Amino acid sequence: MLEVRQLTKHFGDIKALDQLSFRAEDGQITGILGPNGAGKTTALRVLYGLLKTETGSAQVDDIDVAKEPLAARRKLGVFPDKFGLYERLTAFEQIAYFAGLHGLTGNAGKAATQAIIEKLSLQDIAHRRTQGFSQGQRMKVVLAQALVHQPQNFVLDEPTRGLDVMSTRILRQQLRDLRDAGHCILFSSHVMQEVAALCDQVIVVAQGRVVAAGTPEQLCEQTGQTQLEEAFVALIGSDEGIAA
Numbered sequence: 001m002l003e004v005r006q007l008t009k010h011f012g013d014i015k016a017l018d019q020l021s022f023r024a025e026d027g028q029i030t031g032i033l034g035p036n037g038a039g040k041t042t043a044l045r046v047l048y049g050l051l052k053t054e055t056g057s058a059q060v061d062d063i064d065v066a067k068e069p070l071a072a073r074r075k076l077g078v079f080p081d082k083f084g085l086y087e088r089l090t091a092f093e094q095i096a097y098f099a100g101l102h103g104l105t106g107n108a109g110k111a112a113t114q115a116i117i118e119k120l121s122l123q124d125i126a127h128r129r130t131q132g133f134s135q136g137q138r139m140k141v142v143l144a145q146a147l148v149h150q151p152q153n154f155v156l157d158e159p160t161r162g163l164d165v166m167s168t169r170i171l172r173q174q175l176r177d178l179r180d181a182g183h184c185i186l187f188s189s190h191v192m193q194e195v196a197a198l199c200d201q202v203i204v205v206a207q208g209r210v211v212a213a214g215t216p217e218q219l220c221e222q223t224g225q226t227q228l229e230e231a232f233v234a235l236i237g238s239d240e241g242i243a244a
């Protein structure tokens, strides 16, 4: 479970978060949908423990992120918006390195690495250096490194940006599998189709505030629309910065 309560954050004169509160439950895929500059990335950075706010708190399961950042991070997998690989390392070494960062070293690290490699069907490429990997192969290695410590919660910032169709499909299926296994998935997006296709719950954010929250069907009902895109326009009064 992931929750933020009453977050306010300024960057100079810009109010990036304005009393932002939302909750993402276990066993659900929750999408934060909002136009450019709405505060999505800022909110996720607070959950990772990378950013402090002027007011409010962030919670990962029963842990307060500000008070116990390391404990919170152990329960969190993060799929970054831009990803790089250490190209001199093999996929196995890269994933094992991240296992080590989460305290899984020695045999425990190797076992965890082997387990996620099998889960994501990476056996064929596990012992190749990542230099020259296709985009789909790279994405799977990054996914494996984010999940190697078996976090209960998984946060992704615009996960499919720049991914090809095949990689996007693989990633979406993984998110559904994790959801079905009872994990909490939270991702940000400004791609309407992605949110409509994947999310159990949608949190619509604009100008650092939640303007609506509910299932895609509830948001449509609430606004008297049949399509999420139209519901979104009705909720925030514009579709600027949102991709169909």
Ligand SMILES: Nc1ncnc2c1ncn2[C@@H]1O[C@H](COP(=O)(O)OP(=O)(O)OP(=O)(O)O)[C@@H](O)[C@H]1O
Residues within 6 Å of the ligand: 011, 014, 015, 016, 034, 035, 036, 037, 038, 039, 040, 041, 042, 043, 190
């Ligand atoms: N480090 C920073 N310094 C100054 N301003 C920032 C910083 N980080 C974010 N902002 C500002 O805070 C606001 C919210 O930004 P944020 O990146 O959270 O939006 P977003 O919803 O993720 O947008 P996008 O969809 O474009 O990625 C924006 O006006 C942005 O310019």
